[in-house]
Amino acid sequence: MWSTFIVTLKTNLRDKSALFWLIVFPIALATMFNGVFGNLDQAMSITPVSVAVVKDTNWTNAIGADTLITALSGKNSDSAKTQEGTGSNAMDIDPGVTLLDTTKVDSTSQARELLSQGKADGYLKADGDGRIALTLSDDAVTEANNGTQEAGLDISLSALDNVLDQYNRTSANVKSVLKDNPTAPATRTFWNGINASMSATKEVTLTNFKPSVMARYYYALMGMACLVAMSYMIHTVTTAQANLSALGIRRTVAPLGRAKQLVAGFLAGWLCSCACLLVALAYIRYVCGIEVGGREPAAVLAVIVASFMTCAFGTMIGAIPKLTTGVKQGMSTAIACSLSLFSGLYGGFAMELSDLISRKAPLLAAINPAQQVTNLFYSLMYYDSYQPFVRTCAILLTMSAVFLAAGVIMLRRQRYEHL
Amino acid sequence: MASETNANAQTIQAAQTTVPAVHVSQLVKRYGDMVALDYFDLDVQQGEIFGLLGPNGSGKTTAINCILALLTYDKGTIRVFGEPMTPTSYALKRRIGIVPQNVAVFNELTVTENIDYFCSLYVPKKADRAPLVEEAIEFAGLQDFRKFRPGKLSGGLLRRLNIACGIAHKPDLIFFDEPTVAVDPQSRNAILEGIQKLNKAGATVIYTSHYMEEVEQICDRILIMDHGRHLALGTADELKAMIDTGERITIETLDLTDETLAAVRALAFVIEASYDGRELDVRCRRGEHNLVDLIGVLRTSGANIGHLTSRPPSLNDVFLELTGKALRD
Numbered sequence: 001m002w003s004t005f006i007v008t009l010k011t012n013l014r015d016k017s018a019l020f021w022l023i024v025f026p027i028a029l030a031t032m033f034n035g036v037f038g039n040l041d042q043a044m045s046i047t048p049v050s051v052a053v054v055k056d057t058n059w060t061n062a063i064g065a066d067t068l069i070t071a072l073s074g075k076n077s078d079s080a081k082t083q084e085g086t087g088s089n090a091m092d093i094d095p096g097v098t099l100l101d102t103t104k105v106d107s108t109s110q111a112r113e114l115l116s117q118g119k120a121d122g123y124l125k126a127d128g129d130g131r132i133a134l135t136l137s138d139d140a141v142t143e144a145n146n147g148t149q150e151a152g153l154d155i156s157l158s159a160l161d162n163v164l165d166q167y168n169r170t171s172a173n174v175k176s177v178l179k180d181n182p183t184a185p186a187t188r189t190f191w192n193g194i195n196a197s198m199s200a201t202k203e204v205t206l207t208n209f210k211p212s213v214m215a216r217y218y219y220a221l222m223g224m225a226c227l228v229a230m231s232y233m234i235h236t237v238t239t240a241q242a243n244l245s246a247l248g249i250r251r252t253v254a255p256l257g258r259a260k261q262l263v264a265g266f267l268a269g270w271l272c273s274c275a276c277l278l279v280a281l282a283y284i285r286y287v288c289g290i291e292v293g294g295r296e297p298a299a300v301l302a303v304i305v306a307s308f309m310t311c312a313f314g315t316m317i318g319a320i321p322k323l324t325t326g327v328k329q330g331m332s333t334a335i336a337c338s339l340s341l342f343s344g345l346y347g348g349f350a351m352e353l354s355d356l357i358s359r360k361a362p363l364l365a366a367i368n369p370a371q372q373v374t375n376l377f378y379s380l381m382y383y384d385s386y387q388p389f390v391r392t393c394a395i396l397l398t399m400s401a402v403f404l405a406a407g408v409i410m411l412r413r414q415r416y417e418h419l
Numbered sequence: 420m421a422s423e424t425n426a427n428a429q430t431i432q433a434a435q436t437t438v439p440a441v442h443v444s445q446l447v448k449r450y451g452d453m454v455a456l457d458y459f460d461l462d463v464q465q466g467e468i469f470g471l472l473g474p475n476g477s478g479k480t481t482a483i484n485c486i487l488a489l490l491t492y493d494k495g496t497i498r499v500f501g502e503p504m505t506p507t508s509y510a511l512k513r514r515i516g517i518v519p520q521n522v523a524v525f526n527e528l529t530v531t532e533n534i535d536y537f538c539s540l541y542v543p544k545k546a547d548r549a550p551l552v553e554e555a556i557e558f559a560g561l562q563d564f565r566k567f568r569p570g571k572l573s574g575g576l577l578r579r580l581n582i583a584c585g586i587a588h589k590p591d592l593i594f595f596d597e598p599t600v601a602v603d604p605q606s607r608n609a610i611l612e613g614i615q616k617l618n619k620a621g622a623t624v625i626y627t628s629h630y631m632e633e634v635e636q637i638c639d640r641i642l643i644m645d646h647g648r649h650l651a652l653g654t655a656d657e658l659k660a661m662i663d664t665g666e667r668i669t670i671e672t673l674d675l676t677d678e679t680l681a682a683v684r685a686l687a688f689v690i691e692a693s694y695d696g697r698e699l700d701v702r703c704r705r706g707e708h709n710l711v712d713l714i715g716v717l718r719t720s721g722a723n724i725g726h727l728t729s730r731p732p733s734l735n736d737v738f739l740e741l742t743g744k745a746l747r748d
Contacts (some may be wrong), residue, residue, distance in 0.1 A: 254540035
């Protein structure tokens with residue numbers, strides 16, 4: 001049995017076609033995804049906006065303007081921290097995020113000069129009431145409206161606009177209160193009120209981990225790669241069955257029981273599938289940077305469960321009588337490709353289709369092994385609880401039991417009517 | 420050669436007192452309405468090389484697959500070394516080797532790895548196996564190709580690897596199913612010599628082939644079967660004696676007339692006569708004066724006689740007479 005295990009391991013690892021489909025193909029596809037979708041993630045990130053700050057009299061009179069700009073530039077974190085301690089931080093902006101790259105100028109004309117030279121995207125100027133306004137250059141407006149831009153200028157400008165709007169509203173409120181009640185700053189209620197208005201918009205995280213719009217495609221890719229691994233068991237079963245190959249005849253007349261040969265082959269196939277999928281997972285996780293919710297050990301468990309299921313599936317396909325190995329291998333590829341469509345691998349349309357099936361026909365989604373393998377990683381990423389992950393594992397193990405039972409029924413014959 | 424055959428015959432006679440290597444009695448196997456084996460009988464004595472001959476579709480492979488417990492059958496008894504053969508007769512299986520017609524090896528493994536693996540199915544301990552593998556490599560003449568994978572081997576070497584994988588565990592009973600198909604004469608010779616060596620070392624061999632000269636060369640006894648039935652059994656000489664066909668006479672003559680050819684055909688011992696304008700080919704029944712009588716007819720007609728050959732009946736003649744000349748699948 002041990003020698004059968006080793007030989008199956010060797011034949012699997014030396015099968016160039018299987019290695020291509022199980023290692024090279026997922027890596028190539030993941031690389032392609034990375035190239036196509038990587039820019040999309042970049043476009044969603046905040047990048048510093050280059051602005052000129054007009055430091056005229058109005059600016060000097062605008063209370064807190066300098067503090068705001070300094071905080072947004074990420075240049076004086078001490079100041080930001082001090083204000084945070086008093087409950088009036090700079091609009092909940094993460095001190096690690098730099099929203100502005102500032103250049104100080106003395107007048108509006110100097111600021112416009114910088115804009116015309118392309119050295120700044122816009123300028124900030126305070127009016128007589130202390131309100132700060134952002135003026136953008138034509139180039140910056142064009143770039144922000146350009147959907148193909150690489151950097152997320154539109155996201156940064158949107159965030160900046162929001163911050164400035166909050167500053168202006170808060171500043172106006174404070175002035176209004178001070179005008180009616182000059183002693184108000186001495187009370188805690190005043191500062192609490194300001195803080196409450198500052199926190200009117202707050203970003204909260206509902207999921208275990210920061211979501212990534214692209215992660216599902218990579219998970220769907222894992223689902224497809226997993227199903228392709230069926231080929232190992234198809235090869236193992238057909239080369240052990242007398243009615244399927246000459247090799248099978250030779251092995252069947254040997255005194256080592258067929259069950260032992262098949263179990264050894266199954267274990268070797270499982271190990272190889274696991275190894276190949278782990279390579280793909282490692283590439284996706286560490287090269288493409290796709291997270292698995294910080295639950296890497298559980299992701300390894302997911303690979304183990306998924307590869308067990310695919311080996312069981314391969315056993316069933318391999319055991320189908322009267323079909324050649326080539327036909328069965330073709331069937332496995334067709335199954336992997338078609339089921340991957342319903343798990344969302346082929347782009348936005350497929351993803352919508354996958355979601356539609358999950359909503360309208362959950363049973364169909366539940367019996368799609370590619371979808372369930374995708375769900376394994378998805379549940380790790382998006383759910384705080386392990387319950388969805390465990391439930392998906394249970395579904396996959398149930399599928400495996402069904403596949404193995406069907407395979408065993410077909411393989412249980414010890415003698416054949418025909419060879 | 421004759422003394423060798425006698426010695427072998429004596430050995431077989433001695434073996435006949437022990438249990439047969441294979442005993443098949445009244446075996447019936449049907450594929451739907453088609454009868455593949457029709458109350459087929461077979462007894463192979465220990466220590467002999469037994470030839471199983473028959474046209475395509477005659478039931479040879481079906482019989483072997485039934486003996487190996489690969490196929491179900493409808494009626495009959497099969498015993499190997501006196502024991503009933505079943506799919507779980509592992510003790511019996513340990514004594515059997517098989518060389519299938521199609522090369523059955525792993526393309527991903529080297530020559531040594533293939534032989535070692537198939538031997539490991541019979542001999543689990545690596546230490547016990549290593550000398551057997553080495554011996555099989557030498558037996559098959561594959562010493563220079565140990566690290567080669569099957570894809571890099573020629574047709575003849577592949578056949579030899581196929582044989583090495585089947586015999587490495589030193590079986591007592593070996594089935595060779597057309598082992599020389601598509602190999603050159605040198606490889607064929609090497610394979611046949613190898614089979615004889617295995618037999619001398621004590622193995623019983625059941626050999627199927629379509630090459631009559633091979634069967635005649637190495638087999639002690641031959642069974643000819645057709646339509647799933649046992650047609651004839653004996654040594655090559657015994658089989659030749661069973662048929663009506665005698666010698667085949669070929670005479671070179673350039674001036675044979677239609678009347679003379681008709682006269683030849685009219686001779687009582689002539690089964691068939693043909694003339695291609697250069698050579699007269701006559702298949703005769705058994706008789707002591709066939710050649711003299713034939714030459715007499717030609718001389719009477721005035722035909723000039725050139726080169727003349729007379730060949731005794733071959734196994735091929737026996738085969739064709741017993742199984743007919745109709746084409747098979």
